Structures are given as C-alpha cells and as structure tokens.
Amino acid sequence: MKNNTVPRNLKDSDFARRSYLSEKDVAPKTAHLKSTAMAHQMEGIAYLILSGCHIGYLPVSYAQRWVDEEKMISIQPDKYRLGSTIEIVTKKGASNTLIQQAFLKLLNENSASTSVDISE
Numbered sequence: 717m718k719n720n721t722v723p724r725n726l727k728d729s730d731f732a733r734r735s736y737l738s739e740k741d742v743a744p745k746t747a748h749l750k751s752t753a754m755a756h757q758m759e760g761i762a763y764l765i766l767s768g769c770h771i772g773y774l775p776v777s778y779a780q781r782w783v784d785e786e787k788m789i790s791i792q793p794d795k796y797r798l799g800s801t802i803e804i805v806t807k808k809g810a811s812n813t814l815i816q817q818a819f820l821k822l823l824n825e826n827s828a829s830t831s832v833d834i835s836e
Contacts, residue, residue: 726791732764732772746773746796788821 731749736755753770756762758778764770765788774788776797782788804814804820812820 729771730769732761734758734761775800783806803822806822 726749729749730752731746732753733751735754749771753764755764758774761772762774762779762782765772765779765807766782773793773796776790779788779790782810783790798825804823
C-alpha cells in the first residue's frame, strides 16, 4: 500500500493483525486476508501500516492524526468499520467517588450510541 494507494483487491494486501485477537470472531470480514505480520499492541500495527507494506485495523481516535496528515487512509469505512462495546464495572455496594462520577459523566456526554447509567 505504498504512496497512499489502495490495492484493487484487498486479498492482494498484506494484513497486520493483533496477536491476541481471533480475526474470524472479531473481524470476520477480513478473516480471509493473508496475515503476514502481527503485533500485540496497536502501536505495532500502526507502524506496520505506516511502513506502507501492510493494512490493518486501528481505532479511529488513534489513527486520526495520521489520516489528517495523509499518512494513512481509511479503506471503505462503511464496510470495514468495527464497533466496540465498553463496559464499566465498579465494586458492588460501593459509592462512586467524585472522580468516578466525573468520568461517567464524560462518558455519557461523549458516547456515540448509548448512555451510561451513573446512578448508584
């Protein structure tokens, strides 16, 4: 994928995957791609993508700076974008501290799809 070009067929691309994820479960749409590199953390995936030799998944918030600098591009985001569920847990019966309340309020204000129950 050198020079910000997208291969005509993604099957011709070298896919960088995360070593701790099962692509067939997490990203079934790309499970068929040939994986020629892996990294345990997204920083490694980012550098593999930045090398121009691989494609891979990164959180939008993490990759956005390189997209803005035209060092990375998003390939068919309507088809390949993945969502994530984030669950917050606290100790049963414990009251939320002011910091926890502020954190939950921020999550609520910035949540893309659902609200967070900040009640005790």
